[in-house]
Amino acid sequence: MVAGYNTISLGTGRKEFNPKKPRPGLEEYIREAGQGVLKQIGGAKNVDESVIGNFIASRFNRQGNLAAFMPYIDPDLRYKPAVRVEGACGSGALALATGIRSVLAETADVVLVLGVEVQNTVKAIYGADILAAAGWAKDRKEGHAYYFPGKFSDRAKAYQEKYGKEKPREAMAQWYVNAIENARLCPTAQEYHNSSEELQSCGMMNPNPRGFVDSLNVYDCSKVSDGASAIAVVSEEGLKRIGIPKSEAIEVIGMGQAEDDITKPPDDPTILATTREAVRKALESAGITKEQLGTVECHDCFSIAGILAVEAIGFAPHGGGAEFVIQGNTKRTGKVPFNTTGGLVGWGHPTGATGVHQAITIWEQLTGKAGDSQIPITAERPYGLTINMGGDDKSLVSIVFKKAE
Amino acid sequence: MNYTERLSNVTVLGAAGKMGSGILLLTALEMVDLSLKPENRGKVFVINAIDVSSEALAGLMRYIRAQALKAAEKKTVQLRAVYADRADLIDNEEIIMQYVDDVMVTIRPSVNLEVAYNSTLIFEAIKEDPELKVKLLSQLDKNNSHKPWYFTNTSSIPITQLDEKANLGGRIIGFHFYNPPAVQKLVEVIKSAHTLPEVEEFALQYAKSLRKVVVPSADFAGFVGNGHFMRDALHGIGEAEKFAKDVSLPEAIYMINKVSQDYLVRPMGIFQLIDYVGVDVCQYIMSVMNPFLKDEDLHSDFLDRLIGQGVLGGQFSDGSQKDGILKYEKGRPVAVYNPDTKKYDLISDFQASCDEKLGAMPRSIQPWKSVAFSGKSEDMLKTIFDEIKTMDTVGARLAKEYARRSKEIGLQLVADKVAFAEKDVNTVLLTGFFHAYGPINNFLD
Numbered sequence: 001m002v003a004g005y006n007t008i009s010l011g012t013g014r015k016e017f018n019p020k021k022p023r024p025g026l027e028e029y030i031r032e033a034g035q036g037v038l039k040q041i042g043g044a045k046n047v048d049e050s051v052i053g054n055f056i057a058s059r060f061n062r063q064g065n066l067a068a069f070m071p072y073i074d075p076d077l078r079y080k081p082a083v084r085v086e087g088a089c090g091s092g093a094l095a096l097a098t099g100i101r102s103v104l105a106e107t108a109d110v111v112l113v114l115g116v117e118v119q120n121t122v123k124a125i126y127g128a129d130i131l132a133a134a135g136w137a138k139d140r141k142e143g144h145a146y147y148f149p150g151k152f153s154d155r156a157k158a159y160q161e162k163y164g165k166e167k168p169r170e171a172m173a174q175w176y177v178n179a180i181e182n183a184r185l186c187p188t189a190q191e192y193h194n195s196s197e198e199l200q201s202c203g204m205m206n207p208n209p210r211g212f213v214d215s216l217n218v219y220d221c222s223k224v225s226d227g228a229s230a231i232a233v234v235s236e237e238g239l240k241r242i243g244i245p246k247s248e249a250i251e252v253i254g255m256g257q258a259e260d261d262i263t264k265p266p267d268d269p270t271i272l273a274t275t276r277e278a279v280r281k282a283l284e285s286a287g288i289t290k291e292q293l294g295t296v297e298c299h300d301c302f303s304i305a306g307i308l309a310v311e312a313i314g315f316a317p318h319g320g321g322a323e324f325v326i327q328g329n330t331k332r333t334g335k336v337p338f339n340t341t342g343g344l345v346g347w348g349h350p351t352g353a354t355g356v357h358q359a360i361t362i363w364e365q366l367t368g369k370a371g372d373s374q375i376p377i378t379a380e381r382p383y384g385l386t387i388n389m390g391g392d393d394k395s396l397v398s399i400v401f402k403k404a405e
Numbered sequence: 406m407n408y409t410e411r412l413s414n415v416t417v418l419g420a421a422g423k424m425g426s427g428i429l430l431l432t433a434l435e436m437v438d439l440s441l442k443p444e445n446r447g448k449v450f451v452i453n454a455i456d457v458s459s460e461a462l463a464g465l466m467r468y469i470r471a472q473a474l475k476a477a478e479k480k481t482v483q484l485r486a487v488y489a490d491r492a493d494l495i496d497n498e499e500i501i502m503q504y505v506d507d508v509m510v511t512i513r514p515s516v517n518l519e520v521a522y523n524s525t526l527i528f529e530a531i532k533e534d535p536e537l538k539v540k541l542l543s544q545l546d547k548n549n550s551h552k553p554w555y556f557t558n559t560s561s562i563p564i565t566q567l568d569e570k571a572n573l574g575g576r577i578i579g580f581h582f583y584n585p586p587a588v589q590k591l592v593e594v595i596k597s598a599h600t601l602p603e604v605e606e607f608a609l610q611y612a613k614s615l616r617k618v619v620v621p622s623a624d625f626a627g628f629v630g631n632g633h634f635m636r637d638a639l640h641g642i643g644e645a646e647k648f649a650k651d652v653s654l655p656e657a658i659y660m661i662n663k664v665s666q667d668y669l670v671r672p673m674g675i676f677q678l679i680d681y682v683g684v685d686v687c688q689y690i691m692s693v694m695n696p697f698l699k700d701e702d703l704h705s706d707f708l709d710r711l712i713g714q715g716v717l718g719g720q721f722s723d724g725s726q727k728d729g730i731l732k733y734e735k736g737r738p739v740a741v742y743n744p745d746t747k748k749y750d751l752i753s754d755f756q757a758s759c760d761e762k763l764g765a766m767p768r769s770i771q772p773w774k775s776v777a778f779s780g781k782s783e784d785m786l787k788t789i790f791d792e793i794k795t796m797d798t799v800g801a802r803l804a805k806e807y808a809r810r811s812k813e814i815g816l817q818l819v820a821d822k823v824a825f826a827e828k829d830v831n832t833v834l835l836t837g838f839f840h841a842y843g844p845i846n847n848f849l850d
Contacts, residue, residue, distance in 0.1 A: 123478065125478050125481050125497050125501070126497060126498055128497060129496040129497050129498055132496075140495050140496070141492070141495050144482070144485070145481040145482045145484075145485050145497050146482075209482075210482065210483070211479075211482060212482070
């Protein structure tokens with residue numbers, strides 16, 4: 001993979017964001033991210049096909065048939081194949097997986113993969129209805145007004161009932177602090193402008209069940225975001241065609257996909273079992289162990305999901321994720337830096353774009369292009385891992401990367 | 406008759422006015438919330454919205470719809486539980502729309518007073534005219550066999566006078582909301598000499614359900630709120646008139662408005678506040694209060710002159726500010742009315758020279774918003790007034806004089822037993838006028 005490009009993640013927190021003023025639409029984001037990649041790879045003529053990942057523009061933007069926006073990026077994409085994939089918040093990595101499969105099948109050498117979501121078209125209370133489609137529609141009536149925060153609040157509650165109230169809360173606050181500190185180093189991050197000196201106390205704020213959910217506060221949540229991310233998935237042949245040296249690219253070493261039954265609640269709400277399975281497959285197919293991971297981009301749609309992901313990868317035993325985070329192991333200076341550009345809590349969560357954004361962050365880190373966000377990558381731990389999740393631990397894609405040369 | 410029964414048939418008189426519309430909204434929401442309780446299923450709740458203008462009632466219904474929508478969006482978490490047994494309502498949006506519908510079907514707009522003859526509770530929010538109020542209340546009471554209770558929103562007329570002249574036998578209480586009722590936390594509750602204890606008890610329960618802050622006031626014309634505001638306004642007008650010997654009147658008004666807003670850390674300057682309430686409304690309230698005052702003439706020739714020239718202020722139906730003593734663009738004053746030329750003089754033409762006359766601003770001054778919501782306003786205000794105390798600029802002197810007068814007015818209200826305690830005066834200014842501090846304080850001691 002090579003030539004990533006992120007638009008800014010726009011929404012509350014960004015200085016440019018004013019809910020009362022007109023903002024760029026779906027097509028502007030698609031075009032900006034798409035052209036951002038095409039410029040780096042010698043133009044659209046080099047592209048064999050494209051994949052666009054998006055969750056639910058049909059409701060946020062009254063727009064379907066998104067594959068037909070690919071030629072809008074560049075006329076040279078007219079009449080070339082394009083496909084749109086959807087797996088809720090995991091749409092981005094599903095788009096990557098689709099591109100990777102094309103390259104592996106040798107039906108394409110250069111695939112433009114793009115993820116996009118524009119969510120600030122409705123108020124949060126209505127956005128919650130739309131995003132609830134990532135769960136089982138028949139469960140909606142019983143669900144919380146803020147359906148997904150409700151689901152992960154239930155997980156947080158179960159975790160706190162099992163492992164104590166204080167430590168998990170402290171870990172969730174620490175997760176938020178890490179996310180903002182990292183986002184401040186990344187100019188496209190939604191929390192880039194965050195200058196609060198009270199991060200820790202914000203994170204420790206008591207949940208407000210009357211206005212929101214029982215066990216999470218607003219700082220535990222990922223952002224409502226508009227944004228797009230794009231990257232080129234290329235074969236070795238493709239790399240030659242676009243004239244970029246291997247050293248600028250990252251290689252997909254392994255991939256794990258896993259799907260669970262959307263109609264079933266989790267067997268154990270304190271465990272992300274599908275995530276665990278996807279990561280296991282990814283590491284196995286890469287032939288590496290978790291100890292070789294230099295950095296991880298995990299799907300922290302809520303801070304508790306970040307902590308559970310730490311456990312799902314195996315960095316800590318069940319119930320030990322909170323302590324692992326509190327000890328600073330996931331900070332940018334820690335043993336395994338997580339979400340080095342802020343993750344979903346700090347960088348933002350334009351749902352369909354997130355999986356692609358994660359791959360771009362790994363590409364930047366492994367090839368030394370991360371700017372102020374750059375962390376050192378050592379020879380002992382040269383690998384990067386992404387985990388992208390659709391729904392409540394339902395549609396999972398995990399990918400292992402390494403610098404190509 | 407219990408609380409719920411009392412609230413099952415209600416009328417708001419003057420419902421399309423700026424106070425009436427807020428009272429209608431809050432009461433309709435309270436009634437709908439009652440109607441959605443399991444024990445009240447199947448019961449009919451009606452609130453009549455009576456006003457003289459059909460056109461205004463149409464605008465009122467649009468306002469209520471928009472506000473009910475906002476209210477529903479804010480409490481969707483609770484509404485999902487309330488509508489849990491409605492299998493047809495799944496998305497938040499469906500639940501929110503159902504709630505808005507439930508509010509709208511409870512409200513019956515009408516230009517005919519007769520619909521109020523079946524009500525058990527009547528809110529009165531018509532023009533501040535004692536004779537008109539007495540006439541309407543008498544007519545209603547003669548034709549309504551339910552012995553209804555009356556909540557009057559008068560801000561200045563003694564309740565005992567209304568009670569006796571309309572022959573209501575103590576079935577009335579002063580329940581004075583602040584503008585806008587949906588936002589301001591304060592209600593002044595005023596008993597007449599005859600108010601029945603059960604009426605007061607209901608009033609307090611109703612205020613609590615609406616999460617209002619209640620300040621009791623003695624039944625004296627103007628009560629606490631206008632007792633302070635009208636005198637405060639006259640002080641401001643007087644200061645401007647004094648100043649106008651050296652500069653033009655618009656310049657003087659600009660300076661006093663600036664001092665009363667920026668130096669005193671208030672949400673708006675005194676002339677903007679007069680415009681907000683309405684120049685004519687202020688004059689009218691003074692004229693209602695004045696006959697009850699001894700040794701004091703609550704009256705302004707300046708306001709008379711403005712009204713004579715058609716300068717009225719007040720608000721448009723969407724809540725935006727009409728031009729009055731000041732002219733507004735996007736809610737901000739940009740010019741000041743000059744009664745000599747009958748034109749507005751642009752503030753930008755004289756702002757620099759006026760600011761120079763006022764002298765350097767105290768360095769510690771911050772806008773009202775940053776102080777009031779800082780969570781440490783007491784400390785910030787102490788710093789600001791400590792600095793003002795040591796300064797001898799024209800602006801600082803005016804500010805000190807203004808603050809002292811404001812405190813004096815507050816203390817006088819307590820001495821005259823209009824307010825029952827100093828803290829009540831402060832609560833009224835904090836919650837009814839949104840000030841960052843009460844007028845009775847030690848900042849300048």
